[in-house]
Amino acid sequence: MIDDPSLHTLLRLRDDTAMPIYRQLDIQIGALIERGALQPGATLPAERRLAEDLNISRTTVRHAYDALRRRKLVSAHGRLGFIVETPPRIQPGMERLKGFTEEMRELNRTPSSRILEQQVVTDRSIASLFGKPSTATFLRLVRIRFGDDVPLSREVAWYDLAAAPGLDQRDLTGSVYEVLRECGAALTSCEQTIEAATPDAEECRVFGFEQPVPCLLIKRQSRTKDGRMVEYVEGLFRGDAYAYRLTLAV
Incomplete structure (x- = not known):
């Protein structure tokens, strides 16, 4: 202290x-x-x-x-x-698939984003993850996500442009999930993992940390109703302000 x-x-x-x-x-x-x-x-x-x-x-x-x-x-x-005061922790539920924007709105926080990178790329390892040929094109989107103007996460995401044509030309400062629905590629399910991670120097700068603070690394593969994988995202969430809540039933 x-x-x-x-x-x-x-x-x-x-x-x-x-x-x-x-x-x-x-x-x-x-x-x-x-x-x-x-x-x-x-x-x-x-x-x-x-x-x-x-x-x-x-x-x-x-x-x-x-x-x-x-x-x-x-x-x-x-x-x-x-x-x-004792700092409040964000405790979003994990009972259904929802994006950051919807999550913040449910918690009565104002969501916003700053785009650091938005470009069309080819990536052999990402293509393999999606089960696509190495020449497949993806939108690579790097954003800082804010809740009430506080930086809460830095996320790197890839989107299959064959499933959502024109996504790279859209305004993605808001909810990408809403834009995907407009493109006819609504996401309905995901596989998600959460693990502890230490932020690097750039991530510390984003979050305003003088020293690294434990964070949550969330990796998610999201799919449409027919099982087609459209999104892969790795998001680093600040562990000093974020906690996930699970509701389990027998």
Whole structure:
């Protein structure tokens, strides 16, 4: 656990990125809370003091604290300032196939994505996984998935373009599953595995981790009603904020 006067020494604000300073503060302080470096009951530095320590405006700090409050990571207590709360964990159910967008909506979170890569490729190993010839073409889609503007996962997905022609020309910042339904390739079943994984340097940067935090690596093969495999995806979900819930019956 850290003492709140030293909080500013753990924050690394960058001026070589388009991300606003308040969002950098929100993400970095949130990561400290979620991994336990700032524990429930700790008091965040006063807006004025943190602003002076970081040489930024008090308004910027206020925006960051307000964002943390909306995420239920801190609560306002009048003159006591902002108190760290026990971080809520996302607990989506696994009783049926659903995409990230639908999952976030069910949890009353606002989903969004940032596409890092969207291109048509040939890949011998991926083609073999799909049971296709090595010359088959796939859409390779790399995205950062957000819930309430918080980066929750980095996913790499491949889609069979023979099953969903024109998918590579569509806007895929939202739900790919909805677009697949429009293309006549609705997904109805999947095989999914979940395993522990350690994020690499790039993934730590995406999640705002100063040090690697255990994550969940989810691999999924999704199929249409007739059994045709359309999607293979590997998604790394931050383990400090994500937990799957299973409902089992005898």
